[in-house]
Amino acid sequence: MKRKIIRFLNPFMNMPMMGKLILMLVAGILPLLITSIYxxxxxxxxxxxQTYQSVKxxxxxxxxxxxKNLETYMQISSIVYTDTNLKSYLTRDYQEDYDFVTAYQYINRLMYSLLVANSSVYNISLYTHNLTIxxxxxxxxxxxxxxxxxxWLADPSSYGNILYKGTSVNTxxxxxxxxxRALxxxxxxxxYAYLVIDIPEYVLYSQIENESRQKDIxxxxxxxxxxxxxxxxxxxxKLEDVLGVQVFSEPDNVLQTATVNNKKVMIVYNDMINGWRTVTIVPLSSILSDAAKSSNQIAMISILCIVISILLLLLISRHFSHRLKVLNRQISMIVDNNFSYQAKITSTDEMGQLSASINIMARRLDEAINEAYKKEILRKRAELHLLQSQINPHFLYNTLAGISSLAFRGDSNEVGKFINHLSQFYKISLNQGxxxxxxxxxxxxxxxxxxxxNMRFKDMFLFxxxxxxxxxxxQTLKLMLQPFIENAVNHAIRDDDQPLNVYVRIFxxxxAIFFEVEDDGIGIHEEVLESISRHELSAGYGISNVDSRIKLSYGEEYGVSITSLLGKGTKVTIVIPLHKKL
Known part of the structure; x- marks a missing residue:
């Protein structure tokens, strides 16, 4: 048996090196072809x-x-729907020309406030049977x-419910x-009236614009x-008329394929809360071209591996043992994080080039590690700036609401004082960035x-x-105290007739330096405290924002802690390191 095997292998053993390499390449190509097809x-x-799941x-x-956008518009309709003053004005019988002036003042104030607060809304209209207004x-x-x-709103079965109308062109x-909505x-x-809210179509298109470059949505x-x-x-x-195929005959969790304009496509859709649908059409050719490229890459990698394997077999010998030791020493140095070691290159063949490449790699790794360290510092700074920037818009919104309230009351002196305090606040908080x-x-x-x-809510707080x-x-991070003062003002009041006491201590x-904000208000429920400690978004971003900024700037051992008893009050403690003076 052994002799038979030797006799069978003799032709191969006696074949020239080039013939052996060619035979090895042929032997490698056959499984490669099979592997490529598979x-x-x-x-x-x-x-x-994967494409289906990604599109889904x-x-x-x-x-x-x-x-989320539709929920905002639904909230606007709910505000108008439940406004009893608006109902009174729309149903009143106006006998004189000047009787409706007060009604228009209220309606204009309500509608303009809704339009200002929701810039994506184009117009809000009220249709009434009352011809006296x-x-x-x-x-x-x-x-x-x-x-x-x-x-489209006159269906009696839908009275009081919110209805949607497709696109139209306005004046x-x-x-x-x-x-x-019927009011x-x-x-x-x-x-007594019908409410119609018009929203520009581009509000919807903005949600799909960036994804519509290589697919139809x-x-x-x-x-x-x-x-x-x-x-x-x-x-x-109608979408099905445009495509020439049925789109919604299958459930939205089923992968559909069809031929549209002589091209095989994948159809993916899902439903929204109001019955609308998001439909995406993806050409299969773009997906399969990637598959072909991937298969070719696998074949090329396999061929390259075979060639490298043959070359390595030819190059492994005692003649290169010393140079392999040099390479091993180079790699060991890199493993030990010593990137300064540079091997001396005595030749320009494959081994010499490999040694030179390792030298270059070591230098680049050293540079990359240093660069990554610098980028991480810059990233943390950018993240800190982002957290900082989230506070000002929220505060400015509430402050402008206060100015608006004073302006409507016609108190120009108070408005002047209000704006002065606001300007001083921003003069210091902006602090040249x-x-x-x-x-x-x-x-x-x-x-x-x-x-x-205190100007907005007189006699309601004692600080x-x-x-x-x-x-x-x-020194300290700016705007650390204000979010907690704001939380006390907005959420801690127990009784409108009894002022809220707020104690601010810094020692x-x-x-370390400690900041304490304590009130004798209604306190916080235990589950809400747990949500705050987990930085959940439903608990508000103010507390999480300050805590994250402190931890980014000073470390995980510093930050915000809260204790509270229902009916007794809440105490917030902020701890930062004792930094040097400015």
Whole structure:
């Protein structure tokens, strides 16, 4: 048996080296071809599955974003729907021309405030049967027999519910979609007006614009009519008529393929809360081209590995043992994080080039590690700036609301004082973009904020300050106290007739500086405290924001802690290291 094997191998053993290499290459190509075919088939299935899941997740994210926008518009409709003053003004019988002035003042104030707070809304219209209140051509309109604008809201079975209308072109030539509702608050059998909210179509398209470059994405209503897509000529057309295939015959969790315009495509859709759908059409050719490229790459890698293996077999000998030891020493140095060692190169062949490449790699690794360290520092700074920037818009929104309230009351002196405190607050807090200010300045901007709140809510708060003057020159992150003062002002009041006491203390020990904000308000429920400690978004971002900024700047051992008893009050403690003075 052994002799037979030797006799069988003799031709190969006596073959020239070049012949042996050719035979080895042929032997390597056959399994490579088989592997490539299998890999292509398997990769094709995997890519289609992965693409489907990726598109499905994208659709879900788009639908989620649109749902959030629709919820905002639903909240606007709820505000109008439940406004009893508005109902009173719209149903009142006006005998004199001047009687409706007060009504228009209220309606204009309400509508403009909703439009300002929701910049994506194009217009809000009220349609009423009451002909004694004149139409203003913008917000209030009369219902007449030929009024087709609200015909889609006249279904008695939907009274009081929110309805949606597909795209239409308004008088300015802009494409909008509409949300409507019959106003019959407290009386389902009596509709005193109809509410129509117009929203620009680009609000929907902005959610799909970035994803529409290599695929077709459509937003359709419950009847399959296109509401938004890249090609505006297709708006108001039925999607199934455009594609020439049935789209919604299968559930939204089933992978569908069809032929559209002589091209095989994947169809993926999912439903939204109001019956709308997000539909994505992906050409299979783009997916399979990736599979072909992947298969070719696998084949090329396999061939390269075979060639390298043959070369390595030819190069391994005692002649190269010493040079292999040099290479081993180079690699050992890199493993030991010693990137400064550079081997001396005595030749330019493969081994010499490999040694040179290792030298270059060691230098680049050293540079990359240093660069990564610098980038990590810059990333933390950028993250800190981002957290800092989230505070100002929230505070500014509430402050402008206070100025608006004073302005409506016509108290110009108070408005002047209010704006002065606001300007002083921002003068210090902006601080030329610097992250740190002195504790004394932090106290000043907090007192300006307190002054603003006392002007907004007179005699509702008593602030008690106990600040160690010795720490006023020490540095701190700016806007650390204000979010907690704001939380006390907004959430801690127990009784409108009894002022809330807020105690602000700042002191130090040998290693740290302590900021305490304590109130005698209603306290915080235990589950809410747990949500705050887990930095959950539902608990608000103010506390989490300050805690994250402190930990980014000073380390995990510093930050914010909260204790609270229901009916007794809440105490917030902020700890930062005892930094040197500014």
């Amino acid at each position: 890999s292509y088939t398997n990769t094709k299935k995997i890519l289609i599955s 997740n994208m659709n879900m994210q788009i639908s989620s974003n649109i749902n 004149p139409t203003d051509g913008k917000f209030v309109h009369h219902i007449s027999p030929d009024t087709s604008t609200i015909a 300015k030539g802009e494409t909008v979609f509409s949300l409507g 019959n608050f407290n009386n389902q059998n009596y509709t 459509y937003i359709t209503d419950e009847n399959g009519v296109i509401i938004s897509t890249k090609n505006k000529e297709l708006l108001s057309a 610097k992250e740190y200010i002195s504790i004394g300045e932090e106290v000043k901007i907090t007192k300006h904020y307190v002054a603003l709140q 008690h300050w106990d600040v160690d003057e010795a720490v006023c020159e020490n 130090r020990n040998d290693q």
